Amino acid sequence: MVIGWRLGRVLINGWKWITVFGNSAAGDQSNANIGNADEAVVHGKLHLGITNLPWYHSHMPFDYDKLYSETPNALGKPTKIIVNFFDEHVPQNARILDVGCGQGRDALFLGRRGHHVIGVDQSPNGIRDLQAVAKKENLTVEGVVADVTSFTPTGSFDVVLIDRTLHMLTPDERRTVLSTLLDHVIEGGFLIIADETSNIPGFQAAISAHRQGWVIEFQKRGYLFVRRT
Numbered sequence: 001m002v003i004g005w006r007l008g009r010v011l012i013n014g015w016k017w018i019t020v021f022g023n024s025a026a027g028d029q030s031n032a033n034i035g036n037a038d039e040a041v042v043h044g045k046l047h048l049g050i051t052n053l054p055w056y057h058s059h060m061p062f063d064y065d066k067l068y069s070e071t072p073n074a075l076g077k078p079t080k081i082i083v084n085f086f087d088e089h090v091p092q093n094a095r096i097l098d099v100g101c102g103q104g105r106d107a108l109f110l111g112r113r114g115h116h117v118i119g120v121d122q123s124p125n126g127i128r129d130l131q132a133v134a135k136k137e138n139l140t141v142e143g144v145v146a147d148v149t150s151f152t153p154t155g156s157f158d159v160v161l162i163d164r165t166l167h168m169l170t171p172d173e174r175r176t177v178l179s180t181l182l183d184h185v186i187e188g189g190f191l192i193i194a195d196e197t198s199n200i201p202g203f204q205a206a207i208s209a210h211r212q213g214w215v216i217e218f219q220k221r222g223y224l225f226v227r228r229t
């Protein structure tokens, strides 16, 4: 089902029934199908597959731990929308929780900006890579191996970031995880989500149901950034 070859960087200009996607997204549609054509720059191996059919998800779960064991910096650079948002809205020395951080595509850039980051992922290889770079560069970035569906953070954060991870959970799990994480955002802090565009209304419903007040700070296909009032 998957054809792999190396082409370097490719800009996906949208997706149809047959989708070209990068190994960072293989099997879970994360990058190419997220609906952010302008941001869907993928790296390294490409795969050709029929990815937006329901059977694909139930039969082709993607092994990120294996990907990370084989590919350094597998997901490439952070997306501009996320970088710009942090640069424009998030004060210095913020405390950030990166949920499903992988090898630290976001966590490491945030650490380099001087923020204090905790990255959580179920992939031991991803967290190992994150920690190695953080140590080498002396960043205040901590890695935790955990399943986010049963993870309760300690303390509160200026920003909780969930970049292309929620789509890997069931709808029930997404609601539960969001409800838990929303409790750990400080007043005036942000929840930043990138995910499949079709999942965004479900996230909005979960946020609306939360006991605290939230306003949308930024919304675009595949992105939902909200601030706690």
Ligand SMILES: C[S@@+](CC[C@H](N)C(=O)[O-])C[C@H]1O[C@@H](n2cnc3c(N)ncnc32)[C@H](O)[C@@H]1O
Pocket (backbone or CB within 6 Å): 024, 025, 030, 064, 065, 075, 099, 100, 101, 102, 103, 104, 105, 106, 120, 121, 122, 123, 126, 146, 147, 148, 149, 162, 163, 164, 165, 168, 169
């Ligand atoms: C598409 S990758 C995104 C990684 C990172 N956020 C980024 O944008 O580069 C999805 C990540 O979610 C992680 N993940 C999926 N389900 C998870 C779970 N239940 N608990 C913790 N991490 C999970 C995977 O291991 C993978 O690293």
